[in-house]
Amino acid sequence: MHVVDLEQQSVRDLNAALHRLTPDTNETLWQVTNSGGKHAIGAGVDAPIDIVIKGNVGYYCAGMNKQASITIHGNAGQGVAENMMSGRVHVMGDASQSAGATGRGGLLIVEGDAAARCGISMKGIDIIVKGSIGAMSAFMAQAGNLVVLGDAGEALGDSIYEATVFVRGKVKSLGADCIEKPMSADDKTRLSGILAGAGVETVSPEDFRMYASARRLYNFHIDNLSSY
Amino acid sequence: MSSAKPIRTEPRFSATFDRYTISEIQRAAATGIYDIRGGGAKRRVPHFDDLLFLGASVSRYPLEGYREKCGTDVVLGSRFAKRPIHLKTPVTIAGMSFGALSAPAKEALGRGATAVGTSTTTGDGGMTNEEREHSSILVYQLLPSRYGMNPDDLRRADAIEIVVGQGAKPGGGGMLLGQKISERVAEMRTLPAGIDQRSASRHPDWTGPDDLEIKIEEIREITDWQKPIYVKVGASRPYYDTALAVKSGADVVVIDGMQGGTAATQEVFIENVGIPTLAAIRPAVEALQELGMHRKVQLIVSGGIRNGADVAKALALGADAVAIGTAALIAMGDNSPALESEYQKLGSTAGAYDDWHEGLDPAGITTQDPELAKRLDPAVAGRRLANYLSVLTLEAQTIARACGKSHIHNLEPEDLVALTVEAAAITRVPLVGTSWIPGRD
Numbered sequence: 216m217h218v219v220d221l222e223q224q225s226v227r228d229l230n231a232a233l234h235r236l237t238p239d240t241n242e243t244l245w246q247v248t249n250s251g252g253k254h255a256i257g258a259g260v261d262a263p264i265d266i267v268i269k270g271n272v273g274y275y276c277a278g279m280n281k282q283a284s285i286t287i288h289g290n291a292g293q294g295v296a297e298n299m300m301s302g303r304v305h306v307m308g309d310a311s312q313s314a315g316a317t318g319r320g321g322l323l324i325v326e327g328d329a330a331a332r333c334g335i336s337m338k339g340i341d342i343i344v345k346g347s348i349g350a351m352s353a354f355m356a357q358a359g360n361l362v363v364l365g366d367a368g369e370a371l372g373d374s375i376y377e378a379t380v381f382v383r384g385k386v387k388s389l390g391a392d393c394i395e396k397p398m399s400a401d402d403k404t405r406l407s408g409i410l411a412g413a414g415v416e417t418v419s420p421e422d423f424r425m426y427a428s429a430r431r432l433y434n435f436h437i438d439n440l441s442s443y
Numbered sequence: 444m445s446s447a448k449p450i451r452t453e454p455r456f457s458a459t460f461d462r463y464t465i466s467e468i469q470r471a472a473a474t475g476i477y478d479i480r481g482g483g484a485k486r487r488v489p490h491f492d493d494l495l496f497l498g499a500s501v502s503r504y505p506l507e508g509y510r511e512k513c514g515t516d517v518v519l520g521s522r523f524a525k526r527p528i529h530l531k532t533p534v535t536i537a538g539m540s541f542g543a544l545s546a547p548a549k550e551a552l553g554r555g556a557t558a559v560g561t562s563t564t565t566g567d568g569g570m571t572n573e574e575r576e577h578s579s580i581l582v583y584q585l586l587p588s589r590y591g592m593n594p595d596d597l598r599r600a601d602a603i604e605i606v607v608g609q610g611a612k613p614g615g616g617g618m619l620l621g622q623k624i625s626e627r628v629a630e631m632r633t634l635p636a637g638i639d640q641r642s643a644s645r646h647p648d649w650t651g652p653d654d655l656e657i658k659i660e661e662i663r664e665i666t667d668w669q670k671p672i673y674v675k676v677g678a679s680r681p682y683y684d685t686a687l688a689v690k691s692g693a694d695v696v697v698i699d700g701m702q703g704g705t706a707a708t709q710e711v712f713i714e715n716v717g718i719p720t721l722a723a724i725r726p727a728v729e730a731l732q733e734l735g736m737h738r739k740v741q742l743i744v745s746g747g748i749r750n751g752a753d754v755a756k757a758l759a760l761g762a763d764a765v766a767i768g769t770a771a772l773i774a775m776g777d778n779s780p781a782l783e784s785e786y787q788k789l790g791s792t793a794g795a796y797d798d799w800h801e802g803l804d805p806a807g808i809t810t811q812d813p814e815l816a817k818r819l820d821p822a823v824a825g826r827r828l829a830n831y832l833s834v835l836t837l838e839a840q841t842i843a844r845a846c847g848k849s850h851i852h853n854l855e856p857e858d859l860v861a862l863t864v865e866a867a868a869i870t871r872v873p874l875v876g877t878s879w880i881p882g883r884d
């Protein structure tokens with residue numbers, strides 16, 4: 216196992232070493248210590264490796280991740296796993312704003328809460344938050360699934376496109392063009408898969424309500440003016 | 444006498460309620476929705492035409508027209524990037540999205556730019572393979588929508604441009620109407636085909652200059668500090684925006700004035716938000732100078748650049764390079780008189796056609812209709828663009844030589860005078876025939 220101590224080495228050293236890894240690397244276990252809230256830790260990794268970060272991380276940890284499985288034993292700052300392509304990012308604490316923003320694939324798990332704009336403009340990622348999420352989450356969310364075991368803040372799914380949001384607790388309010396929809400068998404299967412992938416066994420899909428686009432804003436129409 | 448005609452004055456149109464204004468009121472009343480169009484501000488604003496070069500005289504001697512060298516190359520991104528960009532001409536191609544433009548149009552932009560050794564830029568819609576293959580130097584935009592954004596394209600780009608705003612619509616998000624969301628465009632943007640796509644006006648994962656600094660750091664980390672990072676803003680507060688972009692760690696600042704084109708925006712936005720290109724340059728340059736960063740962080744200016752004189756004037760005022768959008772489209776065949784009968788059918792006329800959002804462009808440039816797009820031969824259009832870019836460079840060189848400069852970057856404000864009091868005040872060069880700089884003396 217490679218251990219990188221961020222008090223001894225810079226984030227640049229760490230990321231440069233991670234970027235040098237090829238898909239067939241056998242250096243598959245990495246540990247990062249003294250992360251100290253530094254930014255862009257493990258950003259841009261593209262290799263099937265495991266990275267364990269001991270401590271809190273700053274902005275954009277695991278940004279644009281491909282393939283890697285990154286576990287953060289602490290809280291994550293703004294934009295954790297932003298634009299993730301594939302792989303898995305696991306935050307053991309809370310996540311700040313814009314967690315999983317624009318993510319295109321892979322799985323983001325947040326054990327605690329996630330702040331505002333969780334899953335903003337998501338484009339295919341699956342996000343599961345075991346606590347609650349803040350306001351304006353899934354704003355303009357295009358594709359993928361956002362699963363919340365706790366509550367959701369104001370204006371959930373505002374101007375949402377084809378993403379789906381599942382919430383087990385209360386939703387403070389829904390944003391423009393986001394409505395509750397009945398869950399189909401397919402939706403339930405998808406939700407079960409995400410729950411299982413995140414190791415949630417005690418909760419069943421039936422405990423959730425599903426929210427998605429009413430598709431009323433998909434074409435400009437004068438009668439919808441107040442919603443634009 | 445009762446049959447005599449009353450004596451009347453000529454019908455008189457109002458300057459306030461002119462024909463266009465009246466037609467807009469009538470259009471709004473009939474439809475209930477604002478007018479959307481392409482292009483930039485069409486109203487008259489202070490512009491490069493309001494400046495003149497002095498040329499050489501007894502105290503300053505010119506360079507010999509075709510013999511003495513006058514350099515035109517420029518390096519962008521020398522501040523932090525390990526691999527700065529070297530251009531043979533300071534005229535670059537601005538970001539225009541695949542989606543707004545057809546695939547052959549994007550390819551033609553790449554071919555034209557490559558032929559003359561300059562860069563082209565992606566747009567709000569991601570990078571296409573055609574574009575990458577045909578552009579020797581390609582700038583990849585990171586926009587609020589993040590359509591198609593991915594680390595592989597970041598790494599195969601030659602530079603990255605973080606778009607905060609555009610001159611045609613500072614503070615506005617993108618729009619691409621359903622007619623132009625073909626299957627391919629929809630797939631690249633992860634959206635259903637045929638819907639009116641609204642893209643965000645704010646970045647999803649940062650707000651304000653402190654965040655921007657960290658965002659830039661992340662992009663540098665992902666690209667291993669190799670690529671120049673530009674920050675593009677619409678001209679509104681150029682002094683502060685430039686200073687903040689520098690503080691955030693940008694290698695290059697791009698300022699786009701209100702005449703700058705757009706693929707589709709509300710007319711009211713285009714004409715009333717943002718400031719003219721001419722008015723943005725000196726404040727931006729002053730910010731760079733005060734920070735000791737002029738020529739270290741490069742400044743690219745865009746919005747209404749049409750000829751080599753505009754290029755030379757922008758550089759004389761302190762820019763390092765310029766970018767063109769609208770003029771490049773015109774060079775490739777947009778608004779050609781040869782298509783007049785087709786423009787008439789669309790309710791327009793050659794020279795005024797701006798309904799680019801409708802996707803019906805008879806020139807095959809601002810469309811996703813495969814039949815229309817086929818009309819644009821990328822090789823032919825690319826050659827036309829290359830010709831035009833060469834003319835811009837030659838023209839700027841001609842002026843620079845006349846001013847005695849061995850490199851066009853040696854042009855300076857002292858080579859200029861202003862034709863109007865306004866232009867003198869906003870560019871800080873003297874009013875022609877006087878030594879008066881309004882607001883200075």
Ligand SMILES: Cc1cc2nc3c(=O)[nH]c(=O)nc-3n(C[C@H](O)[C@H](O)[C@H](O)COP(=O)(O)O)c2cc1C
Nearest residue numbers: 537538539540566567703704706746747767768769
């Ligand atoms: C058809 C078209 C599409 C455009 N798309 C984008 C875009 O995707 N991103 C962007 O930053 N600017 C976009 N712009 C603005 C240009 O990058 C540039 O700022 C502007 O065209 C410069 O002004 P000019 O057209 O007067 O040369 C677009 C402009 C046009 C004409």
